Amino acid sequence: MIPRYSRPEMVAIWSPETKFRIWFEIEAHACDAQAALGVIPKENAEAVWRAKDVKFDVARIDEIEAVTKHDVIAFLTHLAEHVGSDQARFVHQGMTSSDVLDTTLNVQLVRASDLLLAGMDRVLAALKTRAHEHKDTVRIGRSHGIHAEPTTMGLTFARFYAEMARGRARLVAARAEIATGAISGAVGTFANIDPAVEEHVCKMLDLTPEPISTQVIPRDRHAMFFATLGVIASSIENIATEIRHMQRTEVLEAEEFFSPGQKGSSAMPHKRNPVLTENLTGLARLVRMSVIPAMENVTLWHERDISHSSVERAIGPDTTVTLDFALHRLAGVVEKLVIYPETMLANMNKFRGLVMSQRVLLALTQAGLSREDAYRLVQRNAMRVWEQGADFKTELLADAEVTAALSPAEIEEKFDLGYHTKHVDTIFARVFGA
C-alpha cells in the first residue's frame, strides 16, 4: 500500500483498530448465541459487551503477542483486561482462531467492495455525463491506430460506461462470493460449537453462513474476488490508454485537466503530460498482479494450511486500496477531461476525405460493379490522396470510371457525416436505457 495511491476511507478498513473491532463483534455475538443455547451463562455474554465502546489498544495487544506468539490469544487476553478475566472466560469457547480471522477478512472485503462500488458509481456517473455532453461530437474512429470511419466522442464514453457497468455487476457478484462467515471449529465439523452460533454471528454481521468450511473458508471465493478486481483494473487501463492516446502531441483531442500552478516537468515548461492516466496504467498492473497468487491460494493441504495468509495480508489491503484509489483518480480525470472537438475534426480531415472510402466502395458495388472492380477503383483514387495529398472527393469526381457508375450528387452524399451518426441514439438507448 503506497500512501500516495491510497484514500483514507479504504485504508481505515484495513487498520488494526478496525480488525480488532470486528474480532470483538464476532466474539461478542458468538457469546450471545452461546448464551441463548445455554452453553455459557447469560451474564458472561452480557459482560463482554462492556467492551463495546472500547478503542482497543493495538500497542498493548502487540506486546502480548510478542509473548504468546499468537494474535488471537493476545487479543483475547487484552479483551479480558477490559471485561474482567473471570467474566471473559467463556469468550471464544469452541471456536478456533480461523473462525475469527476468516470471518473478519470477509467483513473487510465486503466493506472494501462497498467502497469500490461507490468508486465505480462515481466513474459511471462521470462517463455518462461526458457521453451525453459529447454524444454528437464527431471524431474519427480508428482501428490499428489508423483512421477508419467517423464515430463520436460520446460513443467512446458510452462504451467505457457499458464496460464499467459490466465491471460493477461483476463486483456485485464478487462481493456476494466473499460475503460469508464461518464459526465451525477446528476442522469445520461444529464438534465444539453449535451451527446456531455461526448463524447468529453471520446474521448480525450481514453475512451468509459458509455452507461447508474446514478450518477456513474456502479460498476459491477469494480467488474469484481478486480475479474480478483484476478485470476491472484492466478496464481502467483500457480507458486510461484511450486518454493517453488522445493527449499525444500529434493527436491532441483531449487533455487531462492541468491546474494553472502545476509544473509539468522541471525541464520543459510547455509540456502537459497525461501523468494521471499513465499512472492508472501502472496501477492496473498492481491490481492485476494479485490474481495469480489468489488463485495459487486455492489449494490448501487437507483442512487448511497457512500459506494463503501472508499473501492475503498483502493483497487484501494493497489491491483494494489501489483499485479504490484508481477508480477515484479515473473519475476525476474523466470529470475534468478537457476535450477539443475542433482538433477531432481537423484530425479526421488529415487525409482529405479518405475515411469515406468504404462508403464509396459500397456505393460502387450497389451500382453494379463487381467487388473486385469497385475495390480497384477506390484503391486507385485513395492512393493518390495518401501519396500526393489529393482530395478524395475531387479525385472521384474526376475519375471517369467512377462517374460512369455514380452521379456527382451520389458521390457528394457519401461525404455526409450524418450518415455515420444516424444510429447514435439507438446505441445510447441500449447503453443508458430509453
Next chain:
Amino acid sequence: MIPRYSRPEMVAIWSPETKFRIWFEIEAHACDAQAALGVIPKENAEAVWRAKDVKFDVARIDEIEAVTKHDVIAFLTHLAEHVGSDQARFVHQGMTSSDVLDTTLNVQLVRASDLLLAGMDRVLAALKTRAHEHKDTVRIGRSHGIHAEPTTMGLTFARFYAEMARGRARLVAARAEIATGAISGAVGTFANIDPAVEEHVCKMLDLTPEPISTQVIPRDRHAMFFATLGVIASSIENIATEIRHMQRTEVLEAEEFFSPGQKGSSAMPHKRNPVLTENLTGLARLVRMSVIPAMENVTLWHERDISHSSVERAIGPDTTVTLDFALHRLAGVVEKLVIYPETMLANMNKFRGLVMSQRVLLALTQAGLSREDAYRLVQRNAMRVWEQGADFKTELLADAEVTAALSPAEIEEKFDLGYHTKHVDTIFARVFGA
C-alpha cells in the same frame, strides 16, 4: 493443445471446419436480414443458403488466403465458388471482418462453455456419490498437515462438491458474459448496416446483441471468461492435491485406480503413483496461465487493434481443451478412487488419543479452570503422548489435577467419535439440499 490432454468433442469446436461453418451461418443469416430490410434482393439471400450443406474446403480457402492475405475475403471468395459469384455479391455487405470473427469466437466459447458445464456436472455427480458413500467414514482432519480433530471422508467430498458447484455457477455467469454477437461495422456505428441485422443474426445464433461494440466486441468479457476458467482450474488443483496427499506412502488413505496391467514405473514395479492427479496439478497451471494475457487483451487502441488476436488463437482452444480434459480426468479419478477407511482409522490413532485434546481443554475450562490452567494441564499430558508414545486418555486419568476437575466417565466421553460427526447431516443438508 496437446493431443494427449484433449477430448475430440472440444477439439472439434476449434476446427477450421467448425469455424467456416459458423462464418457461413453468420453471413447467410445477415443476408436474410438485409433482404428483409430491402437492402439486398431476396433471391440473393436465398441463394446463399445453397451452400447450407457444403463442407467447406479448408485447403482451398487456405490457398486463396495465401494470395489475398486476408482470411475472411478468402472464405467469401470460396463461398462464391459454391453460390455463384453473381449471386454472392451481396454477401458480407456493410459488414467488417470482425463482425464475423468476433461473433464466431463467441459462438465457439459458448459451445465450449456447454461442454465444460457437462464436464463439471460429471465431476459434481462423482463427488456427490462418493460423499454420500463415505458420509460417515471417519478420518482425521488436518491443519498444517498435522492431525487436528476427526472429520469424515464424506465431508471432504462434500466440500469439493460445494466448491465445484460454485465453479459451475461462475461458469454459467461467464458463459453469459461471452454470449454476445456484434454486426456493427467498421467502428461500431452501424453506418453501413442496420442494427436489425445484428439482432437477427444474434437471435438465430442464440446470442445477445452486444449493446455497444467498436470494430470488436469488448475484451473485458473474455478476460472475465478466462479468469473464471482459472478459478475452476485452481479448484481442480485443490482436489488433486488432496488426493495426492492421501496416496502418499505414509498416509495411503486412498489411491487412484490402478488397472491390473498398468506399469507404474520402468524401474520400481511395486509403485502406484498418483500420476493422474499430479497431471491435473500441471494442467491447472496451464489453464491459469491464460488469465493474465486475457486481461492484457482488454486494452485495445481506440476502436481496436489486433494484438488480442494471436493470444486468443492460442488460449481459446488451448485453455478450453485443457480444462475440458482436466474435468473429465478428475471425474474419472473421483469415480474410481480406491478408498481405505481402515487406514484412515489407523492414521487417526497414530498418536494415541491426542486428537481429542481440544475437547479435554474445553471440558476443563467448563469445569471451572482458567483457560491458562486448562491449557497447561492438557499440554503436559499431550507432550507425554507426543514424546513418549503414551496413551492420552490413560495419562489424563492418571493426572490428579485433571481428575480433580473431570470424572473418569467425563474423560472417557471425550474420546467418543460420534461427538465429531454429530453435525454431518446438517452440513450435508446445507450442501446437497434436504
Next chain:
Amino acid sequence: MIPRYSRPEMVAIWSPETKFRIWFEIEAHACDAQAALGVIPKENAEAVWRAKDVKFDVARIDEIEAVTKHDVIAFLTHLAEHVGSDQARFVHQGMTSSDVLDTTLNVQLVRASDLLLAGMDRVLAALKTRAHEHKDTVRIGRSHGIHAEPTTMGLTFARFYAEMARGRARLVAARAEIATGAISGAVGTFANIDPAVEEHVCKMLDLTPEPISTQVIPRDRHAMFFATLGVIASSIENIATEIRHMQRTEVLEAEEFFSPGQKGSSAMPHKRNPVLTENLTGLARLVRMSVIPAMENVTLWHERDISHSSVERAIGPDTTVTLDFALHRLAGVVEKLVIYPETMLANMNKFRGLVMSQRVLLALTQAGLSREDAYRLVQRNAMRVWEQGADFKTELLADAEVTAALSPAEIEEKFDLGYHTKHVDTIFARVFGA
C-alpha cells in the same frame, strides 16, 4: 503452437521423430559407457548402434504405448524390434525413465536456444543496419507521448539494439542453465549406475552433468530459462509498440512494408495497418504467460512429482516456437520498415519551436536569472505558442524581459538542431563499439 505463428525449423525440434532420435542416442551412448565399465557386454552396446540410421516409427511406438501405458518402455520395446530383443536386453539398464526424458528435454531446449540466438542475431543485424542508416535522421523525442526534445531515429534503433543485445547475453546464460544432463537413477543416487555413464552421455551430447539431481533435473533451471524468454518477449513488445505508434495516422513517421498486392482491410482499401507489430504485441503475451507456470514447476514433492510434465509439454514447444517466430517477424519488420524522415521533421515543428524551450530555460538561468524567473518567462511565451499557434522564437525575440537577458543571436542559436545530435557518435560508439 499455432501453425501460422511457427517456423518449421523450430517445430522440428519438438517432433516425436526428434525426440525418439535423442532418446536413442542417450540409450546408445549409455550402453557404450556401461560396456566400457564392464557392466554390460561390448557386443550388446555395439548392437544398439545398428539402429543408428533407423527412422523410428512413431505410430508403432504409440501403438505399444497404448498397451504399456508407459512411453519409455514403449520406445525400448520398439528399439528391441530393430536391434533384436536379446541384444537389446541391457539397454536402459540402471537408468530410470526420467534420465532419458529430462536429458532429452534439455537437449531440445539447447537446440531451441541456438535457433533463438540465430533469430536474435538477425534482429540485431537489422537494428544495427537501420540505426546507422538513420543515425542522423532527426526526430522529436517524446516523453509521456508529448514532444520533448529532438533525438534521432538512429538512436531509437540503437537503443533497441542495445536492449536486444542484452537479451542475447541473457539467452546465452539461460542456455547454459539448461545445458545439463542427468543419468543418475531413480532418486539420483547413482545406486544402479555409475556416474561415469552420465559423464559419457553428457559429453557426447554436449551437456554438463547435473551436479546433483534427484529423479529429475531441478526445475529452477527451466524457470530461469522461461523467465529469460519472457524478458526477451517483453523487449519485442517494446519495439513493436514503438513502430505501432510511428504508424498511427497522425504520426506516420514509419510504416510496416506493404506489398503492392496486399489488401489491408475488406472494407477500407486505403488502410495500411501495422498488423505485424500488433501481432508481435500479442505474441509477447503468449511467451510471457509461460513464466509463472515455469516458476510454479520448481516446487516438486521430494525426489520428484510429475506435475511439471504437462506444463512442459505445452510451454516447451509453444514458447520457443512462438518466440522464434516473433524474432523473425520482428527482424523482417525492421529490415523493411518504411521510414519517413520528412514527416519526422514536420511533426517536430508542429508547435513551432516549442521543443526548444528547455534550452532557452537553461540559457536564461545561465544568464543570471533565478530558476523561478526563467521558468516564468519561458512558460509565458510557450503558452502563446501552445494556445495561439505563435512561433516560439518570434515570441522570445519580442519579449523584452527575455531579450534583456539574451541577445537575438543567442536566442537564434538555441534553435540549432545540431546541438541535440552532437553526442550521437559517442552513444553509437558505446553501443556498437568504436
Next chain:
Amino acid sequence: MIPRYSRPEMVAIWSPETKFRIWFEIEAHACDAQAALGVIPKENAEAVWRAKDVKFDVARIDEIEAVTKHDVIAFLTHLAEHVGSDQARFVHQGMTSSDVLDTTLNVQLVRASDLLLAGMDRVLAALKTRAHEHKDTVRIGRSHGIHAEPTTMGLTFARFYAEMARGRARLVAARAEIATGAISGAVGTFANIDPAVEEHVCKMLDLTPEPISTQVIPRDRHAMFFATLGVIASSIENIATEIRHMQRTEVLEAEEFFSPGQKGSSAMPHKRNPVLTENLTGLARLVRMSVIPAMENVTLWHERDISHSSVERAIGPDTTVTLDFALHRLAGVVEKLVIYPETMLANMNKFRGLVMSQRVLLALTQAGLSREDAYRLVQRNAMRVWEQGADFKTELLADAEVTAALSPAEIEEKFDLGYHTKHVDTIFARVFGA
C-alpha cells in the same frame, strides 16, 4: 510491505531519508563534474557539499511538493534552503528528474541485492552445515510421494544448496543488470549535459554508465532483476514444501524448531505446525507476483512514459523486503530444523523391503531373465508385500523362480543400504568441491 515480514536493514534502503540522501549525492557529484568541465562555477559545486551531513526533512519536502506537485523540484527547493538559493542555482543543471530518480532506484536495487546476497549466504551456510551433518542419514527417496529407493538427508540438503547456489549466481548477474546509472537529459541525447557528468556520478556511486538511455534507464533490466527474484522465491518454496512434507504427522521426519513457550494453536495444544515454511510458501507467491508487472513495464511509449513508476514504487520495496525476510526465515528454519533419523528409518521400512525391488529386478535381468520375466517375478512378490504386509526378502527367498536365478546370498545382498549411499561422497564433491 508488511511489517511482520520485513527486516529493518532492507526497509531502511527504501525510506524517504535514504532516497533523499542518494538524490543529494547524485546532484552533488553532478555539480562537481559540471564544475570540472567549467560549466558551472567551482564554488557553487563546493557549496552543495555543505549539505553533506544534513538529514533532509521529509515532512518539509512533502510540504513543498504539495505546492509544486513535483517531487524533485520540491527536493531541490529544500536543498536550496540548506545551501542558499543563490549558491544552489546550478544544481540539477542540464539534468532531468529521471536522471536522478532512475539512478537512485538502481542504487537502491544494488544495495538491496547486496542484502539479498548476504541472506542467500546465510541460507547456503545453513544448508551446507546440515548437509554434512546428515550426509549419511539414510532416508527413503520418494517420487510421486511414493517410496522409491533410499537416499540420504544430506543429499536433500546438498541439492537445496546447489539450487540456492545457482540462485546466488543468478542474483549476482541480476545485480549487474541494474547497476547502471544515467545522467543523459530529457530524451537521452546529452544535449544539455556532457556525458562526462554521467561517468563521474556513476563512478562515485559504483555504477556503470547506461550505454544508451532515453529519459529513463531501459526497463528490460528491471524485468530481468525481478524475474530472477521470482526464481529464487520459487526455490525457497521448493525447500519449504519439502520441510512441510517432512513435518506431516504421518511422516514426521523433521520439525521446525518449537520454542518451549510457544503456543501452536489456541485449540489444540499438542500441535506443532510448520507455520514458518507454510508462511514461506505464501511469501514466495508474493515475490513471484512482481514478475509479470515488471515485464509489462518494459514497454514504454517512445522515450518514456510513467506507467512503470507506480509499479516500481510498490514492487521495488515490497519484493526485496519480502524476499530478504524470507531468506532469513528460511535460514533460521534450516539452522534449527529438528531432524528425526529414526523416523526416517522406520518410514523406509514401512513396506518391508519393497523399496529394494528395483535392485532385485536388475539382478534378475543380469542373471539372464528377460526384462518382461524379471518384471513379472518382482511384481508378483511385491504385490504380496503391498497387499498382505509380507516381508519382501522372505517372499523372494521362497519363490522358486527367483531362487532359480539368484542365490540366497545374492538376494540378501540386494537389501544392503550401503549400495545406495556409495556415491554420496562423489556427489558432495561435485556440490561442495573436493
